[in-house]
Amino acid sequence: MYSFNYxxxxxxxxxxxxxxxxEDVKLLAGGQSLIATMKLRLSKxxxxxxxxxxxxxxxxxxxxxxxxxxxxxxxxxxxASQEVKKAIPALASLAGSIAxxxxxxxxxxxxxxxxxxxxxxxxxxxxxxxxxxxxxxxxIAADDFFKGMFETALxxxxxxxxxxFPVPKRAAYIKFKNPASRYAIxxxxxxxxxxxxxxxxxxxxxxxFRVPEMEKALAAKFAxxxxxxxxxSDKGLNSDIHAKADYRAHLVTVMAKRAVEAxxxx
Amino acid sequence: xxxxxxxxxxGKAVSAEVEERTLLVNYIRENLRLTGTHVGCDTAQCGACxxxxxxxAIKSCNIVAMQAEGADILTIEGxxxxxxxxxxxxxAFREHHALQxxxxxxxxxxxxxxxxxxxxxxxxxEIREQLDGNLCRCTGYHNxxxxxxxxxxxMRG
Numbered sequence: 001m002y003s004f005n006y007x008x009x010x011x012x013x014x015x016x017x018x019x020x021x022x023e024d025v026k027l028l029a030g031g032q033s034l035i036a037t038m039k040l041r042l043s044k045x046x047x048x049x050x051x052x053x054x055x056x057x058x059x060x061x062x063x064x065x066x067x068x069x070x071x072x073x074x075x076x077x078x079x080a081s082q083e084v085k086k087a088i089p090a091l092a093s094l095a096g097s098i099a100x101x102x103x104x105x106x107x108x109x110x111x112x113x114x115x116x117x118x119x120x121x122x123x124x125x126x127x128x129x130x131x132x133x134x135x136x137x138x139x140i141a142a143d144d145f146f147k148g149m150f151e152t153a154l155x156x157x158x159x160x161x162x163x164x165f166p167v168p169k170r171a172a173y174i175k176f177k178n179p180a181s182r183y184a185i186x187x188x189x190x191x192x193x194x195x196x197x198x199x200x201x202x203x204x205x206x207x208x209f210r211v212p213e214m215e216k217a218l219a220a221k222f223a224x225x226x227x228x229x230x231x232x233s234d235k236g237l238n239s240d241i242h243a244k245a246d247y248r249a250h251l252v253t254v255m256a257k258r259a260v261e262a263x264x265x266x
Numbered sequence: 267x268x269x270x271x272x273x274x275x276x277g278k279a280v281s282a283e284v285e286e287r288t289l290l291v292n293y294i295r296e297n298l299r300l301t302g303t304h305v306g307c308d309t310a311q312c313g314a315c316x317x318x319x320x321x322x323a324i325k326s327c328n329i330v331a332m333q334a335e336g337a338d339i340l341t342i343e344g345x346x347x348x349x350x351x352x353x354x355x356x357x358a359f360r361e362h363h364a365l366q367x368x369x370x371x372x373x374x375x376x377x378x379x380x381x382x383x384x385x386x387x388x389x390x391x392e393i394r395e396q397l398d399g400n401l402c403r404c405t406g407y408h409n410x411x412x413x414x415x416x417x418x419x420x421m422r423g
Contacts, residue, residue: 003285
């Protein structure tokens with residue numbers, strides 16, 4: 001790992017001020033992707049600002065039909081939360097499927113969302129549920145937030161503070177995971193929400209995306225057979241030693257079908 | 267540049283000047299000389315470096331020591347009683363011969379303790395799923411699963 005300056009802050013405002021000071025200042029959330037990347041010398045920040053001590057960034061709140069999760073809430077906390085399990089069981093189970101037990105005990109929602117790894121699970125959950133990302137500056141709809149591989153709508157000096165999720169009528173997330181890394185080779189989040197049907201896919205392409213054709217079919221009839229014959233094009237999909245583009249395209253349909261089945265089971 | 271890091275390890279307050287980039291596992295092994303915490307893959311996959319941070323199992327090769335500032339850390343050296351009596355999980359590993367070469371064992375034991383805390387009565391399937399952050403390259407999983415199941419039963423009383 002290259003050397004860096006370590007900074008501890010007490011508030012979001014302090015973190016935001018420190019973030020715009022240097023050339024390559026990065027926020028440290030749980031660090032489960034960032035530290036790993038730095039160890040491989042793929043990332044060389046000049047400064048790290050540790051958000052771990054900002055208590056205002058942690059916690060889970062359910063108000064009416066909205067679940068709000070603080071950016072520094074760990075995956076294991078979301079997975080084990082009775083409130084999340086009751087309001088959005090698909091989100092709790094998604095969180096419980098991220099990486100492994102030890103990583104879930106460190107990794108945070110805000111870190112995962114800001115990192116936007118093309119195979120990460122949370123981006124599918126946020127896009128699938130039509131979540132809203134709250135930052136120290138504004139609120140951003142998930143539809144406008146994820147911009148492709150490791151890219152988001154976050155601007156310089158902007159910090160995710162929380163994510164709020166509207167409680168769906170029903171939802172489920174199913175992934176075909178890489179057995180070694182547990183990252184999604186393809187993961188599909190299906191949700192019937194107050195504002196319509198949503199199908200979000202992670203792992204398949206450089207960035208999480210929705211499948212309007214499947215959403216339309218599910219709106220007509222919420223059943224596995226509605227999506228069973230809808231194929232996505234393999235053009236531009238990821239292709240690597242784990243799965244070629246055409247196989248990933250195939251998996252989108254299979255995972256979508258299984259997600260609908262799971263959503264119906266409740 | 268160096269920074270001062272302080273934490274409690276196995277009940278004892280410890281402190282040192284370290285480089286900012288010092289990983290927790292290196293601090294534990296090299297500064298504190300507690301070499302029971304192993305480095306297997308060094309890429310946060312194998313779980314040999316598992317320790318408890320404020321009661322939660324984490325991979326100490328994947329965080330910097332500063333992230334544990336002020337935290338309560340438990341390593342394998344702090345698991346048995348001071349008179350050498352093994353704890354329930356260690357005793358179950360011994361009883362069921364849940365180790366071959368032993369390299370993964372410290373991480374397995376600490377991970378299993380966290381597992382049983384969250385799943386007091388785990389099924390074999392749950393144990394296998396929840397233990398996916400720990401690799402045994404001797405592939406001795408069968409007896410590890412048996413040991414965890416037995417330890418959970420003992421802890422339930």
